[in-house]
Amino acid sequence: MRKPFNFSAGPAVLPEAVLARAASEMSDWHGTGMSVMEMSHRGKDYMGIQAQAEADLRELLNIPSGYRVLFLAGGATLQFAALALNLLPEDGSADYIDTGIWSSKAIGEAQRFGTVRVAASSKDSGYTRVPDRNDWNLDPNAAYVHLCGNETIGGVEFHDTPDVGRVPLVVDASSHILSRPMDVRRYGMIYGGAQKNIGPAGLSLVIIREDLPGRARRAMPSILDYGKQAENDSMINTPPTYAIYLAGLVFQWLKDLGGLTEMARRNEAKARLLYDALDASSFYSNPVAPENRSWMNVPFTLADASLDAEFLKGAEARGLMNLKGHRSVGGMRASIYNAMPLEGVQALVDYLKEFERTRA
């Protein structure tokens, strides 16, 4: 069988070149006779790897001075709590925009520690769009405004950065970070789990304006304290060194391909190919408002759900893997992150047409 195309929502497909390089360096990194996994995090070799990863990320996202980059263990769900502990004072409140399941989870975690206002929600529309900015009920005194830049399950993406005035904007960018350029200056904090566009699960990135940590003045685990982590270059304790090394390989791969402008071009082309195929048929449908459709996660349903199992079986036989939708919503979902080549999307589109032709 040729290499399958992996449409998993995360952990997800990684660049073949990155995996090949990681394999070749596994037992002997650059002639040291050691795996990166075996290196002291305080040693010169590993410190160089982490510093290069940060430098490459700063170049890719054009991160200005005045912002700190943290490489932290764990996924975005831990950061849902950490960001509230760091930024939400006990006597304050934060505004959250609710656009789907991950927004809701972020709200739930923050509510454990403080007052959350849901300033806008598209729940009534079945989470099929971003609420119109004119309908947001923002508090000018909020500690921050939080949004999920791309809902991995619902396939709803912010394609523009909303203006929220002087209140810091915090974005969960787990499933769209590095898919295209972002204007970092528009945000107080950008964070995300690594297991979509960055690297392996178990690592999160936090990019934070350096005046924000410490505002909430709360007791919290030291590891979750962004100010302390910034002071310690993400090394209050041993960071997830191998995951950071792999993230660094992905950053190099992105630079070699031409950076985020080129990735945006490729990702838009992949998304257009797939949405056009879905829209051209009444056999498939995607429920999301066209202007909010995700470039990364494309949920779709078959007009006849009784064909779902047969559809998935045929897909797997063609090497189109992990197309089953999230258990909370059913149907199908194709995740087409940076490392998914156009050929994978083309193969899926070919299969969509073939399946419709034979079963519709």
Place this chain on the structure above:
Amino acid sequence: MRKPFNFSAGPAVLPEAVLARAASEMSDWHGTGMSVMEMSHRGKDYMGIQAQAEADLRELLNIPSGYRVLFLAGGATLQFAALALNLLPEDGSADYIDTGIWSSKAIGEAQRFGTVRVAASSKDSGYTRVPDRNDWNLDPNAAYVHLCGNETIGGVEFHDTPDVGRVPLVVDASSHILSRPMDVRRYGMIYGGAQKNIGPAGLSLVIIREDLPGRARRAMPSILDYGKQAENDSMINTPPTYAIYLAGLVFQWLKDLGGLTEMARRNEAKARLLYDALDASSFYSNPVAPENRSWMNVPFTLADASLDAEFLKGAEARGLMNLKGHRSVGGMRASIYNAMPLEGVQALVDYLKEFERTRA
């Protein structure tokens, strides 16, 4: 150059066979055409990997039913906080035994959230022994008793499990877990970071008696809630899947070698070889009380500290790497975890003798 011997305290040497297998499976795990890193954590393949890792760990440590095994993101420092959040009620207190720098860090984190009693300390002796059990001032109503089973920096190890009555005993086993058998029933909770004897940094193991989570009834990040993690098989969110896979490979390697009884035999032999060499010379010294000397981390000093740099340079020239002591204590430290072969310790002992002969 032959493969160097890596005496790093952690991240540390891993078994060559494990690294070779990981490299060979990096791009294609068992004919799936995917890396373990690319697999959905909810998919059959990955779920099988994690289940096998747990089963093998249970077999190695003979973990009885009634104990839950959690695979959690992050290192032990995060668990210092989490265990207090889970087990230390706001109106209660916990007893801590202070035997060195890591014990002290655990105390510091717990104090952020509740009342800590230091029931015994060897600080006055310069942390060179475990305080005599008869001198411990335990509170029979303590929520738990905490100790660090092996002080990675000081090289002080508990070679017996102290009797603390009916109070749950919690042990930070980061740097000695899997080095020999443990009687899990004697503990309420055993935890540790992975980056010494288990696998890569960024993963922690928690083995906890199932009646203990939830006792403290505190607000905390969901990810740190042992009860919730147990209900969700460590998958409240995406766990550090690749690190868990590697840990599983290490568990299989340990089983293939004969399990923890065999590892104990090997580790004792390695430690004896090194301590005997240090004790046979007045040129080197180790300050730890003989009955508390660690099998895993062997700190030592040269009688003439002005030779330290030359000693380290000569060691590196012979492929004996990372022997420099922790920055907080200076001198030298040889960490000789499970994956350090006897040949590595022999090579170090040969060098100790040679260096003394030429420089003393």
